[in-house]
Amino acid sequence: MSLPEGYEAVIGLEIHVQLSTRTKMFCGCALSFGDEPNVHTCPICLAHPGSLPVVNEKAVRYGLQIGLALGCEIAPRSIFHRKNYFYPDNPKGYQISQYDIPLASAGRLAGVRIHRVHLEEDAAKMIHLGESGRIHGSASSLVDFNRGGTPLVEIVTEPDLRDAAQAREWAQLLRTTVKQLGVSDVNMEEGSLRCDANVSIRRAGDEELGTKTELKNMNSFRFLERGIEAELERQGAVVEAGDQVAQETFHFDPRTGSLTPLRSKEYAHDYRYFPEPDLVPLAPTEEMLREARSALPELPDERRHRYETELGVPEVTARQLAFDAELGEYFERAVQAASDSGAADVHAGAIANWVTGELIARLRESGDGEAGPGSSKVSPEALARLVDMVETKQVTTGAARKVLAALVDQGGDPAEIVEREGLGQMSDEGELEAIVERAIEAEPAAAEKVRSGNPKAIGPIVGAVMRETKGRADGGDVTRLIQEKLGAG
Amino acid sequence: MSQLLELTAAQAASRIAAGELTAEEYLATYADAAAGDDLNAYLWNRGPDDEGQAATGGNGETPIRGVPVAIKDLFCTEGVPTTAGSRILEGYRPPYTATAVRRLDAAGAQLLGKTNMDEFGMGSSNENSGYGAVRNPWDAKRVPGGSSGGSAAAVAGRLAPCAIGTDTGGSIRQPASLCGIVGLKPTYGAISRYGMIAFASSLDQCGTLTRDVTDAALLLGAMEGRDPCDSTSVGIEGGVERPTREDLSGLSFGVPRELSAEAEGIEAGVAAAFERALGTIRELGGEVDECELPNCAHGLSAYYVIAPAEASANLARYDGVRFGLRSDGDGDLVDMYERTRDLGFGAEVKRRIMLGTYALSSGYYDAYYGRAQRVRTRIVEDFAGAFERFDFLVTPTSPTVAFELGARTADPLAMYLSDYCTVPMSLAGIPAISIPAGLAEPDGGGPELPVGLQIAAPAFAESPLLAAAYAIERGIGFEALPAGVVGA
Numbered sequence: 001m002s003l004p005e006g007y008e009a010v011i012g013l014e015i016h017v018q019l020s021t022r023t024k025m026f027c028g029c030a031l032s033f034g035d036e037p038n039v040h041t042c043p044i045c046l047a048h049p050g051s052l053p054v055v056n057e058k059a060v061r062y063g064l065q066i067g068l069a070l071g072c073e074i075a076p077r078s079i080f081h082r083k084n085y086f087y088p089d090n091p092k093g094y095q096i097s098q099y100d101i102p103l104a105s106a107g108r109l110a111g112v113r114i115h116r117v118h119l120e121e122d123a124a125k126m127i128h129l130g131e132s133g134r135i136h137g138s139a140s141s142l143v144d145f146n147r148g149g150t151p152l153v154e155i156v157t158e159p160d161l162r163d164a165a166q167a168r169e170w171a172q173l174l175r176t177t178v179k180q181l182g183v184s185d186v187n188m189e190e191g192s193l194r195c196d197a198n199v200s201i202r203r204a205g206d207e208e209l210g211t212k213t214e215l216k217n218m219n220s221f222r223f224l225e226r227g228i229e230a231e232l233e234r235q236g237a238v239v240e241a242g243d244q245v246a247q248e249t250f251h252f253d254p255r256t257g258s259l260t261p262l263r264s265k266e267y268a269h270d271y272r273y274f275p276e277p278d279l280v281p282l283a284p285t286e287e288m289l290r291e292a293r294s295a296l297p298e299l300p301d302e303r304r305h306r307y308e309t310e311l312g313v314p315e316v317t318a319r320q321l322a323f324d325a326e327l328g329e330y331f332e333r334a335v336q337a338a339s340d341s342g343a344a345d346v347h348a349g350a351i352a353n354w355v356t357g358e359l360i361a362r363l364r365e366s367g368d369g370e371a372g373p374g375s376s377k378v379s380p381e382a383l384a385r386l387v388d389m390v391e392t393k394q395v396t397t398g399a400a401r402k403v404l405a406a407l408v409d410q411g412g413d414p415a416e417i418v419e420r421e422g423l424g425q426m427s428d429e430g431e432l433e434a435i436v437e438r439a440i441e442a443e444p445a446a447a448e449k450v451r452s453g454n455p456k457a458i459g460p461i462v463g464a465v466m467r468e469t470k471g472r473a474d475g476g477d478v479t480r481l482i483q484e485k486l487g488a489g
Numbered sequence: 490m491s492q493l494l495e496l497t498a499a500q501a502a503s504r505i506a507a508g509e510l511t512a513e514e515y516l517a518t519y520a521d522a523a524a525g526d527d528l529n530a531y532l533w534n535r536g537p538d539d540e541g542q543a544a545t546g547g548n549g550e551t552p553i554r555g556v557p558v559a560i561k562d563l564f565c566t567e568g569v570p571t572t573a574g575s576r577i578l579e580g581y582r583p584p585y586t587a588t589a590v591r592r593l594d595a596a597g598a599q600l601l602g603k604t605n606m607d608e609f610g611m612g613s614s615n616e617n618s619g620y621g622a623v624r625n626p627w628d629a630k631r632v633p634g635g636s637s638g639g640s641a642a643a644v645a646g647r648l649a650p651c652a653i654g655t656d657t658g659g660s661i662r663q664p665a666s667l668c669g670i671v672g673l674k675p676t677y678g679a680i681s682r683y684g685m686i687a688f689a690s691s692l693d694q695c696g697t698l699t700r701d702v703t704d705a706a707l708l709l710g711a712m713e714g715r716d717p718c719d720s721t722s723v724g725i726e727g728g729v730e731r732p733t734r735e736d737l738s739g740l741s742f743g744v745p746r747e748l749s750a751e752a753e754g755i756e757a758g759v760a761a762a763f764e765r766a767l768g769t770i771r772e773l774g775g776e777v778d779e780c781e782l783p784n785c786a787h788g789l790s791a792y793y794v795i796a797p798a799e800a801s802a803n804l805a806r807y808d809g810v811r812f813g814l815r816s817d818g819d820g821d822l823v824d825m826y827e828r829t830r831d832l833g834f835g836a837e838v839k840r841r842i843m844l845g846t847y848a849l850s851s852g853y854y855d856a857y858y859g860r861a862q863r864v865r866t867r868i869v870e871d872f873a874g875a876f877e878r879f880d881f882l883v884t885p886t887s888p889t890v891a892f893e894l895g896a897r898t899a900d901p902l903a904m905y906l907s908d909y910c911t912v913p914m915s916l917a918g919i920p921a922i923s924i925p926a927g928l929a930e931p932d933g934g935g936p937e938l939p940v941g942l943q944i945a946a947p948a949f950a951e952s953p954l955l956a957a958a959y960a961i962e963r964g965i966g967f968e969a970l971p972a973g974v975v976g977a
Contacts, residue, residue, distance in 0.1 A: 043585050047806040049573065049686040050565045050587060052719050082802050084849070086826065093805020141822075143810070272849035274858060277691035277799060278682075280720050 012159035024149035026053030037144035045149035047091035059151035062183035064292035067104025089123040113158035124148035164228035311348035333380035377411030439464035505555035512555030554597030559649035577833025587684025596711035604639030613907035634664030659911025666886035666941025677918035681716030689796035732959035737775030743879035758929025762940035794861035801845030886941030925967035
């Protein structure tokens with residue numbers, strides 16, 4: 001990404017999360033994904049004359065959990081508005097949403113301020129027949145009202161993100177956070193998590209925001225990053241050409257990876273918001289707030305903090321473990337196993353490195369990378385034991401890699417594998433000395449170079465020792481011994 | 490058999506309960522009468538083959554078991570045509586039944602027919618119906634009032650023993666007044682709005698059109714109550730007492746100047762009948778004094794911003810996609826929307842959609858909708874202040890008696906003034922009843938026509954309101970009937 005010299009990106013996200021309640025936001029129809037079209041409908045979600053909405057209490061409870069998880073203030077009394085627009089996916093002609101008083105506001109997640117969190121209903125799903133896949137240029141369009149009325153929580157950030165990769169990473173953190181609450185499937189492909197971005201650029205240091213554009217339909221985290229990058233590129237070019245960025249809305253096309261502007265008719269709305277007279281104000285009871293608070297699990301950002309401060313895991317690794325729920329779970333079980341084993345030291349930092357480094361790499365090599373460590377043959381207990389053996393110098397790092405490969409293949413107890421394969425670290429200095437001497441004799445040219453002051457030439461001799469010991473010798477010990485014998489170092 | 494038509498619903502129900510009359514015979518009598526409807530009061534009548542719509546309520550004692558009820562065509566009735574008086578819903582048969590109708594059914598009442606009305610409840614003369622105007626049984630050249638004109642004409646013309654309607658700014662009280670019957674608009678929230686086709690959601694309230702106050706109490710008692718399908722419904726705590734009060738001693742009645750002597754366009758005959766009614770109240774022991782509701786003069790203005798604003802959103806669903814009329818144009822979606830709505834909606838509905846859309850538009854919201862809501866708050870405060878001094882407030886229901894068909898159709902503002910005295914109570918959400926207060930000639934001469942007395946009470950004070958209205962009804966002793974109807 002290359003912005004013009006002295007410019008910075010300013011990015012805010014608008015995230016829609018479909019709640020996994022049993023029924024819709026304002027009626028009793030079941031939520032579904034992938035069912036036959038228009039089977040989950042009723043007079044309310046089809047907007048038959050005379051029908052009235054009733055708020056889904058579970059959706060409110062879920063919304064409160066999201067608001068609290070994002071550190072928001074909960075409004076003691078929030079209200080629903082009607083957002084008016086004509087479109088076939090919107091049977092009432094208005095969407096019931098929240099406007100000037102949202103359910104929750106003024107929160108923060110991993111340094112990004114949350115502007116607001118509010119409840120609303122999803123639109124029906126439209127299927128446009130024909131090449132374009134969009135309403136313009138399609139021969140006809142079909143509407144599936146199964147999705148219409150699904151409870152949604154909309155999360156709007158302040159424009160606190162500064163590049164595309166950061167936006168992607170933060171969106172992933174948000175996804176993990178919501179997933180951990182158990183209130184949504186947060187599946188981008190299925191549309192239960194949808195992310196729009198507001199993007200602008202400005203001179204670094206400026207207080208004022210540049211004109212923003214809105215990017216829609218980026219249905220994966222990769223597309224989110226690519227979409228934002230492409231738009232920053234475009235805005236940069238506009239500014240470099242001496243022009244002004246115009247306020248526009250773009251539609252991301254996943255097939256071409258490009259952004260196309262929506263026709264102004266499609267978004268130039270005057271929504272004519274006014275308070276929804278069919279609903280009373282939403283005033284969460286003390287009981288609801290208490291329940292939402294007590295239902296909060298440890299959230300990714302808190303988890304990262306704990307890994308860093310209590311377990312001494314380095315920041316990058318802590319983040320990686322905390323923001324991937326499954327990985328974090330595995331790590332915690334390994335640490336627990338280490339602690340239960342009564343070992344003198346838990347070596348949490350080392351376990352973290354093995355999980356995020358060697359284990360993931362080995363699983364990927366074996367083709368099990370997608371499944372994740374939790375469903376691999378390597379039990380957290382086995383990994384903890386292996387790390388302990390490395391840290392207490394019972395095996396060398398190299399030997400431990402071999403043990404790990406065996407664990408990935410067939411599982412089992414690392415101590416047994418070490419025993420069986422003879423991978424225990426050599427602790428007999430005399431035995432190692434003999435091997436070192438034989439290796440120096442076998443590599444006279446290298447030995448001569450080391451003697452004459454070229455320490456880098458030591459490689460072939462170390463290699464010979466390692467071959468001989470099958471990796472059971474500690475690399476540091478071997479190097480030290482060779483140097484002593486050759487009078488170098 | 491025709492003597493059955495003289496009975497009130499309560500009288501007929503007690504005969505049915507005593508085994509002196511069968512529900513089938515009573516229903517057949519009214520089905521015959523309704524079939525001879527020459528007022529255009531009905532849009533759909535129960536035919537001999539519509540047995541499926543007979544009462545399905547249990548067998549328990551209820552004071553309205555066996556009573557046929559005419560239902561304003563704004564209430565959804567499953568499988569039975571429901572048009573809201575609009576061409577845009579021609580042929581629509583709802584998949585469900587409104588809570589109010591279900592409750593009547595559960596109390597053993599029977600669906601007699603669906604009554605004509607101003608389209609979506611927008612009108613004060615019934616001339617805005619997509620299916621032709623309703624005629625006033627007192628004078629076929631005159632309007633029955635609106636929007637529940639079909640229900641009012643059916644009850645006054647002995648085509649139904651009783652009826653339900655809806656009142657948004659006077660749509661029950663004003664036609665009741667013009668047709669010489671009793672019209673009750675309960676407190677907002679007393680009866681569920683579920684299945685009642687919305688005009689202005691924050692004002693719409695289901696109510697009754699009946700021969701007398703007792704029947705109003707019985708129907709209200711059957712329909713009121715909290716409904717989980719309507720978040721704004723609360724019901725009436727303690728239910729509704731059957732009225733028995735005979736005098737008004739210890740009760741005080743305020744007469745708001747702005748809605749009586751100083752009201753715009755009060756006819757001389759109406760003013761005189763109102764004065765006589767005040768005399769009756771005094772004779773019954775009630776105290777009568779003048780009072781002020783200073784902000785009520787702006788009631789109509791606020792109403793004609795708020796109601797159209799809500800209507801503009803409520804009527805957006807009539808787009809030709811899922812039900813009702815659809816007019817395909819050249820294949821373009823927007824063209825289909827426009828043709829369907831152009832053909833389906835009448836002029837007054839279009840006018841209000843335009844007004845409401847404008848009032849909510851970006852840049853105008855505060856000046857119109859926001860300001861109207863502030864006026865509404867002031868009116869609520871006016872009433873709260875008045876009810877500190879008085880138990881009830883009384884006004885003429887309509888500034889005029891029934892006017893001639895066509896007299897106000899060219900002048901929407903003149904038409905809007907029909908609701909001058911009833912709109913403030915709707916804005917305040919309080920209950921109000923119109924009872925016949927005698928007959929009067931219109932200004933400029935003509936036949937003697939009914940005048941209505943409006944009595945308003947604090948929110949959820951329906952039982953005391955009905956008790957007082959019952960005493961006044963007996964004190965006034967209104968017995969006149971339209972020429973030609975049974976018993977006249």
